[in-house]
Amino acid sequence: MAFLLTQELPVEHGGFGGFEYALLLAVPLIPLLGYALQMSLRKKLPWGDKLLTLGMGVSMAITVFMAFKAIAASHHEGFQFFHESARAGHGWSFKWLYHALDWDAAKNISVGILYDPLGAVMLAVVGIVAFCVHLFSQGYMHGDKRYNIFFANISLFSFAMLGLVLSDNILFFFIFWELMGFMSYSLIGHFSHDPDNPYFHRWASWASKKAFMTTRVGDVLLLIGILMFFGWTDPELGRSCASFRFTDLWAFSQEAVQAHQAAGGVGFPTWMTVAGLFTFGGTVGKSAQFPLHIWLPDAMAGPTPVSAMIHAATMVAAGVFLLGRMFPMFSPEVLIVVTAVGATTALFAATIGMTAWDLKAVLAWSTISQLGFMVAAVGLGGVTAGMFHMTTHAFFKACLFLSAGAVIHACHHEQDMRKMGGLRKRLPITFACMLICTLAIAGVPFFSGFYSKDMILLSGWAAILEPDGFTGWSVYATAALSLAAILTAFYMFRMVFLTFFGTYKGEIVEGHHGHGHDDHGDHGHDDHHHEIVHAEDGGVAHGHGGPMPKEVGWQMATALVILAFLGFFAGDFPSLGWFNIYHPHPWFESLATLESLYPNVSGWMVERFEVSEHVEHMAHARAFWGSVLVIAPAGILAAWFLYMRRKDLPAKITGALGIVYETVANRYYIDEFVKAAVIAPTFALAKLLKLIDEKIVDGFVLLVGAVNRLLGGFMAAFDRVVVDGIVNAVGLVSQTFGAVSRLLQTGRVQQYAAFAFGGGLLAAAWLILS
């Protein structure tokens, strides 16, 4: 509790005042404003792309400034800088349902900013990546028909993620989460509108729908989990949490668990396990974990900058971020599920990544695999490690995707790695950036990925070595993650060797500038959506000859260099102790500890997850020497041997593996399974419902129609005879009267005068006589 900045803690402690609050509030609002401007003015907005990039740059500057301020503050004054604005009086709250339920009104819904170590780092990561993507898109999307809308959309996408990171309550977290799902839908489908675009994919709209609906499954599970944590009455405490705020939820879990154990129970209350599993369902959907991972490989039908955004900082990171936020509420049983799912995903996605020929598909599967690492790390108790890997991964994966975009851009929309090669001389900047980030993701020492991956493996070893913590799952997870790490190094270097080394295998047509798209109509993608990663078909057959690839423009290069720089340095800042690699002290480790992440339940969390120094020491030795001696070298050397030295071997090996290779290359037929088990029954149900609709509902409607017609005929007859008769009678009377009175109207003045005189005479006579 001591770490939590409350209202009593004075602002002059270098803390968090109204100014900081306003700055943080501006971070998501600037991209939102950009979106509103761009969408309302469309092409009338001059320099729309530059304006939005500038706005995002301002947002990024604030996030970085605040993150450095926060990190500096954490070094000097503990964690007092970090706090919840809703508690400090800057947020706002409103009551909801307090009439219907006798809840503590003050605890109902409040909205504020939770700016803790994790949020600070994540916010900066999102800001930087979003800015780089904006910058890169100026070059990459140049000439697109929906260029303006694209920029508006990525701004709103950034807004959603920034808002999600800043939310101090799970309700607003979920709202931004949903907005992000929608934005990924509209961005993945970006190219489905313009058949003349060289990037046009026929399955882009299909892929966007798939992404939306697959993640929706997870979203619904998450909503159930949220509502359970919010409203479930704990049997021991006799009340529900009745608050969406993260800190309240953490405190409530601690109370509930302690009450449960005080009453003689073991572990967590059952309802919390169930709610935790539902919540984890959200992560499975959003972070593309098995079995809901199927949307992510297809999501690359969208523009490459969007892929970079989705794969690095926004969409999939949100799921892992959710784990970091909800970590204290997960019971040991939930954590076992998290571990198992994460480790399995990491390994199986890595195997698929080895078989892909499409440049972006390799990266897509590598993302799924790396997300598995993060999720498994959280399950193993290493929440710091998982969040750290999310941070480093965001930089190097964004850089890898943008580099891939640069390669595809240079190779005239070719995505098949077999048609590339030898590009390192043609694209030196891209090559350098991609190489740095590949070394990072492979876990080579001094590169950022090394520190985070090492920490994840350390969590695995610690879970095994912990005296009372041994379970089969931690052994499985550690083994699977180690193997996946080797495979990661292998397939990433396979990609680099195929793309940048050897000779250029693409078609070179000098003076060919147009991207005539007529010859693409017969590639036949309508029924073979999965071709995008099929090893046999070589994925996207979009390439066409063109002049020799050349280096990208300055915006794209700048974005690449920024991200590559961070991909190298994000693990550990160079310092005097930097080369003592055996004892790395990554900045993130000291920043995001269990105490600083969950300040109000820190004692309980430390009791649950703190690893003893002895165990940590042993685990560190195993993880470190494994990473340095086995994982990265094995993978890189294998890739070098197979794709540089003996180029004939891969074909032989795949031939020898036969059906195994087929299975892996076809993504274990999971898509086919989903098609048969989920999509086909859904369509069958739809057909059945259509039949019911046509036969029964329509029949009923037709019956009602017939009855109505009958009634209508009766009404018409009544109308004709009675109503019309009355009207005609009235007309006839009027006519007759008119015909009679017409006789008086002769038009003769003298007659009129006679009438007037006669009338006057009569009046006079009446006056006199009466």
Place this chain on the structure above:
Amino acid sequence: MGLGAYVAVSAALFALGIICILVRRNVLYVLMGIEMILNAANINFVAFNRFGDNGLDGRMFAIFTIILAAAEAAVALAIVLNVFHLFNSVKPSEADLLRE
């Protein structure tokens, strides 16, 4: 001679004017009928002024009526001319467009 004689003359003149208006076939006679009615009224004005104690009011009204009759005659003759142009006739029975 008393007031009754004057009023009797006036009533006779009025009756003659009315008959003239109603029965004559020529519109000029109709105009004359109107003049006769006006003069019947004038006789009444003057007679009642003579036998009453109203100062000069009746006589003033008579003079006023004479002026009015002159104006009326001018307007009426203009109308007659127009009627003649329109119908090529001065018979009121033929100018029956009011029926429309």
